Amino acid sequence: MSLSDTHITLAHGNGGRFMRELIDEIFARHLANPELDVRADAVTLPLNYDTEREDLLFTTDGFTVQPLEFPGGDIGSLAVHGTCNDLAVAGAMPRYLSLNAFIEEGLEVAVLERIVQSLAQAARDLGVRVAAGDTKVLRRGEGGGLYLATTGVGTKPKSVQLGMHCIQAGDTVLVSGSIGDHGIAVMLAREQFGLSGDLQSDAASVLPLTQAAVQVDGLRFMRDPTRGGLAAVTHEIIQATGLGVRLMQGSIPVRDPVTSVCEQLGYDPYYLASEGRVVAVVAPERAADVLAAWRSLAEGEDAAEVGTIEATASHGVVLETELGGERILEELEDDPLPRIC
């Protein structure tokens, strides 16, 4: 038995020779970088940041997407993008990641290797290094194939001050592109409900978008609308600020395949996950600057102004329909699409 094996076995998790081979031949080989030392208990991060002018930022995320590979991405690239995006929307540059893999007995080694390669490529593209990792093997029937967790360390200029506490009535709400592509692409990849299609997930790094936006004074807050989508982000703004949010349905970019699936299944695109979009709140007089910066990037060509922050709180997000009516987007309760990220 070795990695000439085609499938993961419990022995790949036991601290002995097979685990060492799994780590060396799959993880260390593809993720190789000067900091990663798979024999060390802990590694030194040579961050060399200016502690007077920069802050150290920290975040973590878990990934359980099913299927593990989907049009436009896989759980590996998603585990890099998801965590680095959380640093990016906080205004930081991602620097280092840790990686935990919970691998189910029986997973094909070839699938695991493709996913680790994709993860390594996503990290290289972002200039981020996986400096620490751990693998556990779960018994067949206890794992769902593969779960990943990544923790990210980044640095941010102290001069960049973003947060919900910066949001003011009258501010403008922007999105960097169409919403819900990730949720529907993953759903279609499952071939549930007899539906299929070739919609690509939007899963990607948002770092070019966030780094462009932080150049603009008047940027208040950014977030990537993952679980719970645009509705969840705007609900959190209401809860944190006591202000209201009004969204203009006609301005929110939604791709035709997303609209079509939503109509067939009764889903609401505002609750669907994106994995490569940014929602930003900007002072109204500077919104056009962020929009122009985003539209000049490939990642932001469909960016749009989609709503405003209102002084009056309501119990939900107000969605103004194209005919001038109003709907309230309630906070999400049931779960249309589990294991979406």
Added chain:
Amino acid sequence: MSLSDTHITLAHGNGGRFMRELIDEIFARHLANPELDVRADAVTLPLNYDTEREDLLFTTDGFTVQPLEFPGGDIGSLAVHGTCNDLAVAGAMPRYLSLNAFIEEGLEVAVLERIVQSLAQAARDLGVRVAAGDTKVLRRGEGGGLYLATTGVGTKPKSVQLGMHCIQAGDTVLVSGSIGDHGIAVMLAREQFGLSGDLQSDAASVLPLTQAAVQVDGLRFMRDPTRGGLAAVTHEIIQATGLGVRLMQGSIPVRDPVTSVCEQLGYDPYYLASEGRVVAVVAPERAADVLAAWRSLAEGEDAAEVGTIEATASHGVVLETELGGERILEELEDDPLPRIC
């Protein structure tokens, strides 16, 4: 449905109200600290370390122990001790943790809360803060109850230089206490093989032991013997250094219940996991100093000198029996106890 619910449902993972309640009422309430902001994408770590004199250390570990609660600990305290111990044996002070929880649908909320409370208490006792977290809910049958992952950030004086590359022929191998208690305690808690008993796991922070040891010049290397036990640690030394390791069977502290279970099941205690012990390699003339420092601590009262580093490499670890014979401890291949940590 809410946390007046007694069991976790998929809606506790969907980004909406139930997830917010789960995070607020279970995680944020028990883990509360100034850095943790469950509404933020990423948080600032106010490390305030001296970048001239200190290094930033980074490590991660995943936890899948079954049962989730066992005599002497649970998966929550283990998730703190395991990762902080990896920083500690590298000579660092643990400072911050991130926490990922993969929770299976159907887990009792009361069990989850006990585990999070235990995790929070372990962190407080160590002076470590959980600054970032994420939860995912797995469908029933895809999760094994609860998996945790923790990533740790610590600081270490640059003057402390430890590592396998420091090990020299003639050095002394020490252990800080009896080996295999964790492995056998967890096994007995499963009530497999018709065996039961009240052995306590050794799971604990090793920070007092490691901080005492780093005071001694001549300390070369430390590691906590988790998966694969003392045998795995000594094998890694052989592989990394090209030197040999000779262990003296009669000197290795093994508790009676561990010996007894090992005899009944044909296990070898040298391969069993400990979760609160340290294996150290020390220059021979300073070994007595580390031993004395350890024995003065409650955690190290059974510390012992157990072997030596030899100039001649062998393909395995040499175990000298009490009758003067020799056995070779091969590298672990099969897995006697899966989901032990």
